[in-house]
Amino acid sequence: MTTVKQRLTKRFDARGLGGAPTGPYDIEIDRDLRVPMDDGIELLADLIRPVGPVDPPLPTIVLRSPYGRRGAMAGDARALAYEGFTVLVQSCRGTWGSPGVFHPQVDEQRDGIATLRWVRRQPWFTGRLATYGQSYLGYTQWAVAGRLQKEEPETAPEALVLLITMPDFGAITWDNGAYALRNALGWTRMMDRMRRGPLALLGMALPDRKLDRAFDALPLSAGDTAVLGAPNDWYQDWVRHEQLTDEYWTRQSHTATVADVTAPVMMLSGWYDIFLPWQLRTYAQLVAAGNPPQLTLGPWGHTSREMGGPTLAESVAFLREVFTGRDAGRPAPVRAYLTGAQEWHDLASWPPPGSVAQSLFLREGGGLGADPAGDLTRYTYDPKAPTPALGGPSLTPHTAPVDNAAHERRTDVAVFRGDVLAEPVTVGGEPVARIRVRSSAPSFDVFVRLTDVRPDGRSMTVCDGIRRIGSVATAATDPASDADGFRVVDVTLWPTYHRFAAGHRIGIQVSSGAHPRYARNPGTGEPAFTAEETVVAHQEISHTGPTASRIELPVVTP
Template sequence: MTTLRQRLTRALDARARGNTALGPYHVTVDRDLRVPMDDGVELLGDLYRPLGADPALPTVVIRGPYGRRGIIGGAARALAYEGFPVFFQSSRGTWGSGGRFTPQIDEQRDGIATHRWVRRQPWFTGRLATFGESYMGYTQWAVAGKMCREDPDIAPEALILQITMPDFGEITWDNGAFALRNALGWSNLMDRMGRGPRGLITIPFADRQLHKAFDVLPLSAGDTAAVGHPIHWYQDWVRHERLTDEYWTRQSHTESVSDVTAPVLMVTGWYDIFTPWQLRTYRRLVEAGNPPRLTIGPWGHLSRGKAGPAHRDSVAFLKEVFAGTPSGRAAPVRAYQTGARQWHDLEVWPPAGSAARDWLLHTGGGLATAAGPAGVTRYTYDPADPTPAVGGPSLTPQTLPMDNAAHERRPDVAVFRSEPFGAPLDIAGEPLAAIRIRSSAPSFDVFVRLTDVHPDGRSVTVCDGIRRIGSIGSAATDPPPDDDGFRVVEVALWPAFHRFAAGHRIGVQVSSGAHPRYARNPGTGEPADTAATIRAARQEISHEGPHASHIILPVWTP
């Protein structure tokens, strides 16, 4: 007999998944089980047990730093309703677990110790899968490749990786630019969590103090401005600009992705903060001979629309892998095409039929496949009035495409547009911009955004990307200037699967910032953690010669 509270919890869990019908099992919870780590620290976890479930189904392990109950615990409960025992553990130094929380650093050793412990428990079903999104996906990457390679008998036998990646350094310093809104916003959230429920009274990403802190220089003062004291990992992040520093390499698990031999399901969205890297890890697994199931929807990191499809895909995947129940999936990849607003079943991503096509940026704002008149486009970037971010992937709910029409009237944004199309144009893959640019400042950013320009004048985001030049972190990969001081800066844009409808136009923006999504470039080339002096930059985009500025679009013919 279920209690009123249990029925209410189930109803809320179903509602959080778009009113998805959840499984039939009643669930009991064993709270605060203690798991000893190799250094003697004990981590706490909760065991969700479905009553009367098929014992052949796997035990699912979830590990993360965001707590285990309430909304966060909903993922564990939802799987348990379907018949899967779930062990949900809090990372070191969070929510009652012992030790000190240092993001990423301890997840591999703690995860491996937890896997060994779970397999020794009397409630273990004999098979083990891992599950989770965002940081709870990173904890899966931390152990999977190493265990598959070195200890395959106790390695996870399936992984469900949602909106995540195996190397958080790459997103923190995105092509040399510091992802300020996410890094400081997340640090603010975790600091508040560490202070208990009282610290979460205000919504951390809507905190006025946080928004003021985004404008503070140097970057190393941002955490104190936001929460009143330094946050030790945030200080580490701003101090280590080079992704080759041992600080970052010891927490990167990208190289072990190809060692994962267990079946994998990936779920992501076109507007998620991890999408480029998640699709690159997908590609690594494909090339290693272990192609994952992949779902890509019209979602951001916190989109509510993702929860229902992700839950259904996860349950079907686990039952197919462990019970032999056909999932009913038509193809390994299921991807939503924006613009066309339709789903496609594909054998692989990017799909067959994609071919690169150059579109040249013309003097005067044109965009075409043929060369235009020679010349340059000029604008000035002033870090005292930094070019603002308009939408874009973030850890806030507001990540869906936005209209850029007003933004494109700013004098520090160069805009280029094609003629209207007589027939639809589809792209599928990762666009690449090659901007031939010269700057008066020692260090500058190149931010490129692709838009869909509607007949009514709206210029709606499709995808974008950034690259920093002249910084400590970018020095090893900066393209050299030519005799005229121009550099050809290649900027990889977010992956996209989009249709430009008939009558629409392609739009391309080039600017030098998107603050506070990315920290403004002070322009001096000084270390990011201490740079407080700012310098305006006069930028010139070249439209002439064999390396004239252009964008390469992956045009898809279905």
């Protein structure tokens, strides 16, 4: 174990946190502590402490990460220590010097519980305990919090800071039956580079043509070999297990224990984050259980640098309020950024109180209105030339809304637009599209996007969602076909808080894919692991009858 005092790195850490100022303390770091697990292996951790006395005393914070303990990956840990917190950042099993084999999600509960027990026995432990982290580091918190609170409350964390995360990674991997290829294969590529060391990581800053080609591999189970040169165990498991009811996924899910968490919780996410829908559902679970979290929702994606400053400031204020009683000065439990208006709003809860579902019907000829009109809209989807993804939540930095005008000229995208708005319309919550659709293919996807159509002709993304029909995973829950072969497919879109300005129009797209954000649907209904053959799908959207295609927007009334 080595000890390092760090003073000069403060200004570099501030840059990594989006310019947020660092706290008043210098820090010292004890490297490579060995933390024993129940099976005898010892995971490596760094202890980061403020230099000098801290008054009033602050909690010890634990971060468990597969992304390393040094450099930019541990910037949040150092930032917390500059503020006076004692911080332990640990490398998960099989990563960054910790022995064992890394099985994503599988070992985090047992290793997390062993770690928290060990921390509470250490001479440097400050007497109170919190957990912290974003993305996978948030999952490691969910893995232990509810179970410990119920079975071993004396070990459980006394506060959780959960940033852009969720307790069940299976749900995002197979999103309503569609495989989230760009995230799954991109993350696997990133983790392989981390395993191979710093030089391999440098390649992440360059275009990855090998990965781009691998996105097109069929069957899906060949994608990892196409980019890594050999199969990857967890990627193979992800593709093989399409059904979220498989034991492979259920043993990794901690959704059932969310309601058992009684400690104070802070949540932060962004409108363009990959985990947003599920994070807001865990927020709702905690509210229903009587433990409403503090929630911040900003104009960010999963890796937005602009998120760094607000994340640190709000996290520190929350933790100080919980552990020292210092008022964080927050006027309301929910703080949400209203896109379209570019305003922050303080809300009593999420969704905004007073939101009411209002239906807009998709009309033949491309209109949107209060009543259905017309017969059919047709388009053709060819898996050999799949409808491409255009932006959307991802692990890349490029998740901000984009202009869909050129995309909407494609023949495999059906476009519908409302009248010019005389007054602003604010939408807050999860829009739900109910598309009455018929397909010539045994299996097909329904991808729906809500756009803000501006007077200059730009059609800017607001949010979107997907639902697969006819696959191994969805067969048990697919809506039944009617006598004419139509199904009413409900597609829940990403949560949003957006104002359509007067003079703008509301736009809807319906298509059958967004590749490689979601893997193309070959159309045969065969298992994704082995499906290589493709079939062209001729799609028909119905505008007639009591179940005519429509979108239900959660409109916020004044």
